[in-house]
Amino acid sequence: MSEQPVVPDRVADPWGRRTPYPAGGNWPTRVDEHLVAGVSADQVRQWVTSACVLCSNGCGLRIGVADGRVVGVRGQAGDRVNRGRLGPKGLYGWQGQQRDRLTTPLVRAEGGELVACDWDTAMNRVVARSRELLDRWGPLSHAFYTSGQLLLEEYYTLSVIGKAGLGTPHMDGNTRLCTATADAALKESFGTDGQPACYADVDHCDTLVLHGHNAAETQTVLWARVLDRLAGPDRPRLVCVDPRRTEVARHADVHLPVRPGTNLALLNGLLREVLHRGWVDHDWVAAHTLGLDELARVVADYPAGRVADICGVSARDVLAAAEVFGTGQRVLSTVLQGVYQSHQATASACQVNNLHLLRGMLGRPGCGVLQMNGQPTAQNTRECGANGDLPGFRNWANPRHVRELAELWDVAEETIPHTGPPTHAMQIFRYAEQGSVRLLWIAGTNPAVSLPDLDRVRRILGGDTVFVVVSDAYLTETAELADVVLPSALWGEKTGTFTNTDRTVHLAEQAVPPPGQARGDLDTWLDYARRMGFRTRSGRPLPWWSTPAEAFAEWQRCSAGRPCDYTGMSYQALRERHGIQWPCTPDRPQGTERLYVDGVFNTDTDYCEDFGHELLTGAARTEQQHRATAPGGRALLRAAHHTEPPHGPNADYPLRLTTGRTVYHFHTRTKTGRAPQLAEAAPAPWVELSDVDARRLGVVEGDVVRLTTPQGSVELPARVVRAEPGTVFVPFHYGQRASESTLDGGRTHAANELVPTGWDPVSKQPVVKVCGVRVRRVGAGTGPAPAPELGAARRVVVGPPGATAAGGDRPCT
């Protein structure tokens, strides 16, 4: 295949030209490139090593620099993740970094407005408040809420400041919204976090099952890889579980459009079939797992007919999906937000692990589970402990793990918070609401758009119970509510590493200086720590490092001997080899493609990251209980019964609202909304209604409808799509700014205005994918809804009466 760059239009075609390949083949290279108008490749002075930070794929790329400015990006041909390809966000999203940037710190003045100032003024204000609160109330008065988009070096440094400097358990990332359930399910089943499979398994599989994973829109380059297998000589079979008729569903052999909130019932049904039809590797299960009897007892209650009733799909399709899964020889399953952000998230994600455990299908080429991440650096948030966990997948309830860290950091064991699990994001906001978290530092995330029940979130941030510090590159909806705003450098303006969803570590080097006084979050947090005067027991400043390379070296020491071992890597190796997968040790410098190849899991009581939970309530298991079951390296088959979602539909709110990400945008659009191609491709929010519901409500394409839940209401233009009736979809990227150019000016259109506060009992991930909603037509719109003509948002083609009835037709391939 050609390695000459192609200059694509990734808006019109997000996945690009097909490069088909057979099972076991190498995915062909196809280099995508985008340069700003008027700049040609020979004018680029420097191509700087990096990787894309606009989804969890982490595609290797180079940043083109001319005249001290980023002028474009080119996919990295030799990179194992993308082989040169870039998706729409990767190609165009970086341009959003060149607009509307914060260039000075801001502090809230007497009159209530934010005014520009220098770093000393801003930091003195933060430190004065921090000291005062620490003296009076102790470390529980401080909380940090960060991101899935910072770099490893930043997360690890913050983690050390929080745990060894301040000593607060109140630290989380917005990874709580995207990937906490992947983390939790991996811990429950396998003993620690850590992605079992890898992207190369797409090359080898003969069967693919995507659970609530709209890969075509969330990870376009991964989907291109799947499309190339589907177009190749030995096409893998594809099962899609998704309430919407996504691009994945269109290509699927079996599509199960389950009612939002019913994943666990479906998965229990699939497990039952696997057991009943004898698709179980009994020897492997006996040698490598615990808990089969209990699992079999629970799933026995889920025959296909009952599953069909609960999930709103046909029993025949449930059986067909089970057969595809059960008879595949090399099955790869993936899981994402359709599971993680829905009801009974951890319990459901564990059942996908269980399906693979029953078939002994892990750790071999083409056989495995990808519990996906949402954000590009979410894996680092988790492994470094910026999600509150102890770094290196250590167990807060294991005194030996706490001691290891105390020695590593040269602080007293008591300093490191370990009275319980870290405080998750929603609980941090609750403490802030009650006034016991008195300083909340938010970095690189926009909770005033992304959290459920936004009215409440804005009330908390804007109220006077908590002093809010926001580190961000833009004056976001959240920054507008802060007491102090600190301007941050972004990707390409600082150096560091990050790890994608299949454990591939990339180096992202600085290409250009940050604008104005903006600086990297590493520098900001080190500045805070120095001003606070944190010290080790022997009197050294804590943290004692100051550059990204030093922070990386310290992290390597922390990771040694743990599942996420980085000790065999270096910036130089990452520069030369592009992506390297952890664990990577001096005797395995090439890294590790798959975990658990020997069927030995991280469940030893002294090694594991967590002693586990009851899936229904989240009741924690004790060390004693864990030791008594003696898992000793065997995986745990955890089971749970389906329950009705607490905020599900009822007589007043009869439809099911689900929310999600779409192909052209990321998170709350802080970058993608400022990239012209992406902003134009999906400029404003919409609501997807099934053609059946639309007819019943008297709604046609483009009409404005009002959605109402007990939490609030929004008005949006309707996109009428072919889908199962009863389910309504709203994209979750859009905040207040989205509405300025549309409809009713000023009013917010955030999907999260509608979503009640609630979370999974184990992973504490907020549930934003199932709540009851009422839909009413408000009036005619001004043309079709501003939704892309693509994927699940594709418009119903109006035909003769009856021709648009939902379901029934074969997917196109």
Add this chain to the structure above:
Amino acid sequence: MYLNTCLRLLHDAEQRLAESFRQVARGHRAEADLAALADLLADQCCDHLAELAPLVRRYREQPTDEPERPPLAALSGVRSGPLGLVRDLQDLYLLASFVAITWTLLRQAGQTIHDAEILHAVDWCQAQTDEQLAWLRTRLAEAAPQALIAS
């Protein structure tokens, strides 16, 4: 033989526990996890009541030392604030502990007289009560530092 007494004690205690879980679900709505979970646990108590009903009927004719003072009352309303939440959960813990130990008494009696129906009921209901206790311990342990030190 005081099986009747034991069954009634258990029935009453499950009823009070269900009621108390509902009160916590309603009264602590701002704690989003409690609102959903406490209702779910109240439902479990109601399932236990349905399981107990035929047993209570079967042994109704036996002597009992009733009327007696109810051992533990249901919550008479919820408290407010972080400490109030901890105190309410503590009360739930007391009620659930009483239920759990009474299931143990019933198991002992059921085993002694080889009553399969009793043993079946004990088998799954007691397991759920134990999980309720484990959840209350988990939730209380998490809430305690903030409520006792930082509020």
